[in-house]
Amino acid sequence: EAQVTQNPRYLITVTGKKLTVTCSQNMNHEYMSWYRQDPGLGLRQIYYSMNVEVTDKGDVPEGYKVSRKEKRNFPLILESPSPNQTSLYFCASSLRVTGVGDQPQHFGDGTRLSIL
């Protein structure tokens, strides 16, 4: 089954404790992206990747890191999490790099992070 898998689905942690949210897709998609979703603000892009070893900042990259060493994986790293990073996070992938909006993004089911 074609899917985007995120782990963990839920995480409660404390300020400053490094964490990684994994994202894996099995559709051989070039484009992958991370979003955070907050009430009243909708989905905001954190980072995206056009292909292996190619990443770029989205609208809200501060406090986050990503890497794209393999095509299927795109982990999101919070080196020193803070309470304002408490949010619902989504990973997404799509087929083509050019005309990224032309292809639907396939989203994972989300990771709910609570930073205390």
Add this chain to the structure above:
Amino acid sequence: KNQVEQSPQSLIILEGKNCTLQCNYTVSPFSNLRWYKQDTGRGPVSLTIMTFSENTKSNGRYTATLDADTKQSSLHITASQLSDSASYICVVTVTGGGNKLTFGTGTQLKVEL
């Protein structure tokens, strides 16, 4: 500034009734507009895409319209079902600059018996 605004913010309708959700955008230059449905606890799923030259497109009981001149799109749901209860998100693609996506904040639809 490129923006996508959706209305209403939330909506409650009775099962079997029709409804229309609105999306206004100021994105330029425009490439396409896509509607997503997001069920509670799940990621968004694409419903339909509208390009500049298209006025209307249907996907089952969902019909999207686009007026590129007034920069407005609507999503019409016919004969609503309980399973239509979800958030509906409008996403507009900006041409060039990496094809940036601009997201609306969504309309929360609840269908009741």
